[in-house]
Amino acid sequence: MGTLFYGGAAEPVHIEDRLLAHLKVVISTKLRRNECFTLSWVHQEGDTPGRSTLWMHPAIPLRFVFDARESAELRSDWIVALANSASSSGGISLLPELMSPPSE
Template identity: 65%
Template sequence: MGSLYYGDAAEPILIEDRALAHLKVVVATKLRRNESFTLSWTHPDGAAPGRSTIWLHPSIPLRFVFEEAESPALSRTWIEELAHSANSSGGIALIDEHVEIPPEQ
């Protein structure tokens, strides 16, 4: 489980490593362009039920911490889906990865 440290909050936002790696690409791209936006997610199992949203701004410190030392292979499709939501009025919605299973031969 990865951690996203936002601003001066002592408690991290817990996000699965693979999802956090994809999110990092989209967030870094938006912040590099000096764009502000929201990020919303459903709380993981074991946490209080519900969902949260934060406002991301280039001036607010942000740190990604991964449990795994190796970076996962990234899914271009998932990054594009996250980027598409980032450009909407609702901001990034952390959605699950859609894994396409190739047809059997």
């Protein structure tokens, strides 16, 4: 389980390593372009019920921490789906991995 630390938030966001690796690509690309957007998720089982949204802005400190030592193999189709989500009015929603075979 990876961790996303954002700004001075009291609680980090815990996200599975593989999803976090894909999010890192999309978030880094958008912030490098000075694009702001939202990131939303449903709280995990065991957390307070509900959902949360972060306003992602290039001026707010951000850190990705992964449990795995090795980088996950990235899937371009999943990155595209997340990037399309980020460009929508609803912002990035944590999408499950697509079930098609990994792209080369």
